[in-house]
Amino acid sequence: MRAGTATQGPAIGGGNGGAGAAKKKMNGYVGFSNYPNQQHRRSIKRGFNFTLMVVGESGLGKSTLINTLFESRVYPPKDGDDSSPRSGAQVAMPAGVDITSVSADIVENGVKLRLSVVDTPGFGDAVNNDEAWRPILENIESRFDAYLAQENRVNRSKIVDNRVNVLLYFIKPTGHGLRAMDIEFMKHLHTRVNLVPVIARADTLTPREVEQFKAKILADINFHGIHIFKPVSDHFDDPETISDNKAIASKIPFAVVGSEQYVVRPDGTRVRGRQYPWGVIEVENENHNDFVALRQMLLRTHMEELRDETDVSLYESYRTQKLLALGHVQDNSVFREFNPRRQQEEEERLHAAKMHKLEAEMSAVFKQKVHEKEGKLKQSEEELHSRHQTMKTTLEKQRRDLEEKKSRLTQSDAPHPVAATGSYVEPAQRMASKDKKKNRFF
Amino acid sequence: MTAPEVQDYVGFDTITQQMERKFLKRGFNLNVILVGESGMGKSTLVNSIFSTHLVDSQGRRTAQEVIRKTTEILPVTQTLDENGVRVRLTIIDTPGFGDQCNNEGCWVQVIKYIKDQHAAYLERELKPQRDRIINDTRVHACLYFLNPGSRGLRPLDVEVLKRLTEVTNVIPVIAKSDSMTLDERTLFKRRVKEEMAFHRISVYPYASEDDDDEDRMLNASIRELVPFAVVGSEETIDVDDKPVRGRRHGWGVINIFDESHCDFVHLRNFMLRTHLSDLVEVTAQRHYEQFRTSQLRQIKELRAQQAAAAAAAAGGSGSSQPPVAPLPHQPMTQA
Numbered sequence: 190m191r192a193g194t195a196t197q198g199p200a201i202g203g204g205n206g207g208a209g210a211a212k213k214k215m216n217g218y219v220g221f222s223n224y225p226n227q228q229h230r231r232s233i234k235r236g237f238n239f240t241l242m243v244v245g246e247s248g249l250g251k252s253t254l255i256n257t258l259f260e261s262r263v264y265p266p267k268d269g270d271d272s273s274p275r276s277g278a279q280v281a282m283p284a285g286v287d288i289t290s291v292s293a294d295i296v297e298n299g300v301k302l303r304l305s306v307v308d309t310p311g312f313g314d315a316v317n318n319d320e321a322w323r324p325i326l327e328n329i330e331s332r333f334d335a336y337l338a339q340e341n342r343v344n345r346s347k348i349v350d351n352r353v354n355v356l357l358y359f360i361k362p363t364g365h366g367l368r369a370m371d372i373e374f375m376k377h378l379h380t381r382v383n384l385v386p387v388i389a390r391a392d393t394l395t396p397r398e399v400e401q402f403k404a405k406i407l408a409d410i411n412f413h414g415i416h417i418f419k420p421v422s423d424h425f426d427d428p429e430t431i432s433d434n435k436a437i438a439s440k441i442p443f444a445v446v447g448s449e450q451y452v453v454r455p456d457g458t459r460v461r462g463r464q465y466p467w468g469v470i471e472v473e474n475e476n477h478n479d480f481v482a483l484r485q486m487l488l489r490t491h492m493e494e495l496r497d498e499t500d501v502s503l504y505e506s507y508r509t510q511k512l513l514a515l516g517h518v519q520d521n522s523v524f525r526e527f528n529p530r531r532q533q534e535e536e537e538r539l540h541a542a543k544m545h546k547l548e549a550e551m552s553a554v555f556k557q558k559v560h561e562k563e564g565k566l567k568q569s570e571e572e573l574h575s576r577h578q579t580m581k582t583t584l585e586k587q588r589r590d591l592e593e594k595k596s597r598l599t600q601s602d603a604p605h606p607v608a609a610t611g612s613y614v615e616p617a618q619r620m621a622s623k624d625k626k627k628n629r630f631f
Numbered sequence: 632m633t634a635p636e637v638q639d640y641v642g643f644d645t646i647t648q649q650m651e652r653k654f655l656k657r658g659f660n661l662n663v664i665l666v667g668e669s670g671m672g673k674s675t676l677v678n679s680i681f682s683t684h685l686v687d688s689q690g691r692r693t694a695q696e697v698i699r700k701t702t703e704i705l706p707v708t709q710t711l712d713e714n715g716v717r718v719r720l721t722i723i724d725t726p727g728f729g730d731q732c733n734n735e736g737c738w739v740q741v742i743k744y745i746k747d748q749h750a751a752y753l754e755r756e757l758k759p760q761r762d763r764i765i766n767d768t769r770v771h772a773c774l775y776f777l778n779p780g781s782r783g784l785r786p787l788d789v790e791v792l793k794r795l796t797e798v799t800n801v802i803p804v805i806a807k808s809d810s811m812t813l814d815e816r817t818l819f820k821r822r823v824k825e826e827m828a829f830h831r832i833s834v835y836p837y838a839s840e841d842d843d844d845e846d847r848m849l850n851a852s853i854r855e856l857v858p859f860a861v862v863g864s865e866e867t868i869d870v871d872d873k874p875v876r877g878r879r880h881g882w883g884v885i886n887i888f889d890e891s892h893c894d895f896v897h898l899r900n901f902m903l904r905t906h907l908s909d910l911v912e913v914t915a916q917r918h919y920e921q922f923r924t925s926q927l928r929q930i931k932e933l934r935a936q937q938a939a940a941a942a943a944a945a946g947g948s949g950s951s952q953p954p955v956a957p958l959p960h961q962p963m964t965q966a
């Protein structure tokens with residue numbers, strides 16, 4: 190039963206309850222601390238998925254290390270028994286990089302693990318290895334795509350997760366730092382997968398050489414801005430875990446040796462190791478190599494961290510990039526809390542705003558129309574005026590003409606008796622009278 | 632035909648001592664080229680064989696150093712003296728070989744260098760007035776470094792070895808063989824020999840008809856060991872209060888002079904104590920002669936072509952003087 194909270198923000202405490210929720214102390218044992226156990230039981234029933242990818246040149250002991258890690262023959266032995274005199278020479282190196290996958294369901298203490306190991310034979314074995322990283326990147330991204338497609342299905346009850354959780358990259362024990370191919374590969378892959386670099390066949394390096402080599406590798410990794418997986422501790426962990434994590438992190442990159450064979454120690458015990466004329470190297474001896482630390486990190490302490498990182502960080506960033514590239518637009522309004530009153534107020538506001546806008550629009554339209562009409566009227570007025578003017582001038586002109594004519598006429602003729610009847614004397618008649626005058630003289 | 636018995640002691644058997652004395656005065660040249668990726672152990676091995684710090688490792692020391700984009704040729708000459716015998720030793724390192732993502736053509740510089748040395752010698756030989764003793768810069772031996780742990784030869788190895796074995800004596804070695812158990816070494820050597828036979832790559836020592844039984848047995852035992860699985864070291868460590876040249880691991884100490892640990896002793900004896908003069912001779916008699924033959928033939932062809940062209944152009948005016956073609960340094964030969 191939650192104690193009342195007086196908050197300004199969302200009433201339902203969302204992701205960060207500390208942002209407004211007050212901390213309260215309880216007076217008795219309530220029991221919700223049993224939640225992780227309930228989850229634990231459910232997860233065990235469901236079982237886990239873990240996908241591990243191994244990448245490296247041939248001959249670096251990848252298959253042997255996998256077999257050693259999981260204490261079972263995940264990969265069959267590559268050579269030795271089957272070679273007849275000619276077959277060895279005729280087996281050509283695979284052209285290009287192949288991607289092969291082996292899956293196994295293993296059970297330990299009731300916990301079911303579906304383990305998949307993805308091998309990449311042919312990586313780095315050709316003369317030209319410029320594009321050796323590309324098939325591997327494409328495989329990882331296609332697994333992300335498959336998961337994305339499943340997430341977008343209508344029925345999502347059964348999602349199969351075969352995304353790569355960790356990639357073990359095998360480094361040749363040259364002692365000289367990373368090679369060009371290593372750097373190329375890591376730069377292309379480190380944003381898509383948890384990278385765990387591993388120094389292969391470490392039995393060829395003395396302890397001092399191992400230290401120097403690790404330092405050079407880390408310097409190269411930092412110089413090129415490559416991001417590798419490191420166990421980190423947060424404030425939830427107890428001091429023992431924190432110190433364990435520090436110890437493991439200090440050994441990265443792990444210098445490992447793998448072996449499926451057993452050797453006999455001087456004291457008579459049988460352990461997994463390799464027998465040399467000058468001594469025996471034990472796989473599980475922490476003074477001899479870092480196999481134990483690698484196994485600890487991969488299987489016993491950080492398996493969930495690796496899966497989580499894959500799901501939350503790597504997959505999400507891939508998804509974001511992909512969807513943005515496809516043209517989706519981020520709409521942040523869906524993230525706000527749902528509050529009915531607020532919603533209503535919001536809607537009202539929106540409505541009012543809409544109305545206001547319409548009004549403004551209409552008045553603007555009206556104004557515009559009025560303006561237009563005024564303009565038109567003005568124009569026609571001016572037109573009329575000008576016509577009027579022209580007509581006036583024409584009339585004026587006509588009048589002047591007529592006036593002139595009249596004045597002319599009155600000038601040329603003697604005072605003309607204007608008939609009492611007031612009729613106008615016809616010019617013809619006038620002419621006739623003139624002629625009469627003329628005729629008298631004859 | 633049986634050789635007649637000599638009755639009294641004549642004394643011509645002292646010619647070996649006379650030759651030796653002359654040899655001591657003159658000294659001789661030894662040129663060895665190292666071909667292999669960075670980090671294979673080339674510098675350490677050479678320094679171990681000659682028990683002197685002759686060459687520095689050319690590996691990248693810091694992250695800021697750029698990875699070489701091409702193969703460089705780095706000859707270093709030093710004079711060593713042992714019991715009055717002087718050797719002018721030239722070690723030619725090839726930093727950058729095989730270090731890039733795309734290694735197409737990374738062998739071109741190496742082959743070119745070797746052929747250049749042959750060509751220089753030929754040129755001096757052909758001069759009308761030549762030195763009494765021509766300074767021999769021809770490459771007498773090539774140590775080719777194989778990758779331990781691979782399943783036999785890699786595609787790059789096959790490409791390079793095919794070309795290298797045509798111009799010089801190639802001795803394949805695995806320099807960092809301390810990561811392979813004895814069984815793995817045997818398997819690897821068998822695979823490598825099979826693949827070399829398949830690709831028709833012939834490495835030194837070669838079989839020849841002049842060999843007597845002793846030579847043949849020696850060569851057969853050498854061929855068994857090829858490629859030599861060695862471990863190099865410039866450090867001396869204490870084992871049971873005895874100084875030993877080797878490497879100290881947490882679980883054991885490698886003594887490079889111990890024959891049960893690695894083939895270092897065999898390689899050194901083979902290169903220096905038994906086959907040293909043979910290396911020089913075979914270079915002169917086989918590789919140099921091959922080069923010379925092909926060069927002279929090409930010159931002849933070139934001259935014939937030019938003569939034919941001149942004759943055709945001049946329209947039968949009988950050009951009795953063929954144009955003198957300059958000796959091509961690296962003519963139409965391809966790497």
